[in-house]
Amino acid sequence: MPFQSKSSLLAPPPRLLMGPGPINCYPRVLSAMSTQLVGQYDPVMTGYMNETMALYRDVFMTKNQQTLLVDGTSRAGIEAILVSALEPGDKVLVPIFGRFGHLLTEIAERAGAQVFTIEVPWGEVFKPEQIEAAIKQHNPKMVAIVQGDTSTTMLQPLADIGEICRRLDVLLYCDATASIGGNAFETDNWKIDAVSVGLQKCLGGPSGSAPVTMGERYLDVINARRHVEAGIRNEHHSDGKASRIRSNYFDLPMIIDYWGDERLNHHTEAASMLYCARECAINLLDEGIDQCIARHKLNGDAMLAGVQGLNLKPFGDLTNKMNNVVGVYIPDAVDGDTVRHQMLHDFNIEIGTSFGPLHGKIWRIGTMGYNARPDCVFNTLQSLETVLRRNGHQLGLGEGVDAAFSVYGQ
Numbered sequence: 001m002p003f004q005s006k007s008s009l010l011a012p013p014p015r016l017l018m019g020p021g022p023i024n025c026y027p028r029v030l031s032a033m034s035t036q037l038v039g040q041y042d043p044v045m046t047g048y049m050n051e052t053m054a055l056y057r058d059v060f061m062t063k064n065q066q067t068l069l070v071d072g073t074s075r076a077g078i079e080a081i082l083v084s085a086l087e088p089g090d091k092v093l094v095p096i097f098g099r100f101g102h103l104l105t106e107i108a109e110r111a112g113a114q115v116f117t118i119e120v121p122w123g124e125v126f127k128p129e130q131i132e133a134a135i136k137q138h139n140p141k142m143v144a145i146v147q148g149d150t151s152t153t154m155l156q157p158l159a160d161i162g163e164i165c166r167r168l169d170v171l172l173y174c175d176a177t178a179s180i181g182g183n184a185f186e187t188d189n190w191k192i193d194a195v196s197v198g199l200q201k202c203l204g205g206p207s208g209s210a211p212v213t214m215g216e217r218y219l220d221v222i223n224a225r226r227h228v229e230a231g232i233r234n235e236h237h238s239d240g241k242a243s244r245i246r247s248n249y250f251d252l253p254m255i256i257d258y259w260g261d262e263r264l265n266h267h268t269e270a271a272s273m274l275y276c277a278r279e280c281a282i283n284l285l286d287e288g289i290d291q292c293i294a295r296h297k298l299n300g301d302a303m304l305a306g307v308q309g310l311n312l313k314p315f316g317d318l319t320n321k322m323n324n325v326v327g328v329y330i331p332d333a334v335d336g337d338t339v340r341h342q343m344l345h346d347f348n349i350e351i352g353t354s355f356g357p358l359h360g361k362i363w364r365i366g367t368m369g370y371n372a373r374p375d376c377v378f379n380t381l382q383s384l385e386t387v388l389r390r391n392g393h394q395l396g397l398g399e400g401v402d403a404a405f406s407v408y409g410q
Contacts, residue, residue, distance in 0.1 A: 018380045019352030020150035020325050020364040022200035023371050029205045032279035037271045055281035060213045062187035067213040068259045071270040074177040074198025077210025080250035081194050084222045087243050088112030091140040095126050098149030099355045122152045123316035128160040135168050142171040148179030151355045153327040162191030182296035182324035193218040204369030205280040209273040226253040296323040299367040302404040306381040309403030311395040315362045324368035334391040347383040
């Protein structure tokens, strides 16, 4: 049967994405994505690449020259950082306080590393002395840690961990996908050797591009594994003495050569995503990093007060809660999936469930990026109040919105 198009245009419903990500994009980011393409070696395009590198140095708060994009979702950035640095048998320490610590563990294991883990209950974070003791016990090459884990809504303090790793001569890698832009993140001041992020959280873009930054200690490790493909290799190229990186696509030394002065061909840059990532950075820096973090905190605090006003109990250690997402226990009297279904289909508002030991136990409600603003908070709280009331949850009418108003009033 021949294909018959129902419509020439995509027309998704007008959802308000108030889960843990992805979120609704900033309008200027959507506009950038529709920009016409140019060739990958057009000087205009390579100029945009250089601009994007410079912009993300400011986003990451680093002077690292090697700050660039990995084409793919945030997981592509994680995998590139880990697979480029880890040789079979290397020891890695992963402190796990949520689902994404388990992800770092799996990727490191797939790279052939010997992975050691330490864990705290979901809803808590690590103290520096716990990580230092584990480093001394296992003597790893790298510590791989998440800053903000949306599965638990917790934010791991990092400022002391970098100093510990430098003192003990261990690389520190951090996945800051869910936290950067809405929570403080200082690559250089915190002595973090490599960082990867995504766009679909506080940076206010779509998933599909993974900004990364790499310091000199990390570069020393991956440059020892440098390899130049046959077909583009010249007489002056030489391979590193360590083992070749097992992934071609995620080979960061080759990606660095593509973004660098030689422009050695590695892949065809995803131009629309580069435009998008560039605009996400410009949007953040135009607002100001401190101002953007303060906006996320204000709206996150209003949402926290609002859900408490709806007679809901927040999850976890609130002193270490991310600014941009709150976990909420699902009341015994209601079915969590039914509430989410009604929020989505009756009010066009998406909130999240969770994973693993928290699946079916909490909702996760985000206030991030373009959606970190009062009208989104009020609309979500008002709609959630209606759905909860209709499902038998006991609450005071209007108290969620009023509690949020009180935070904005302060």
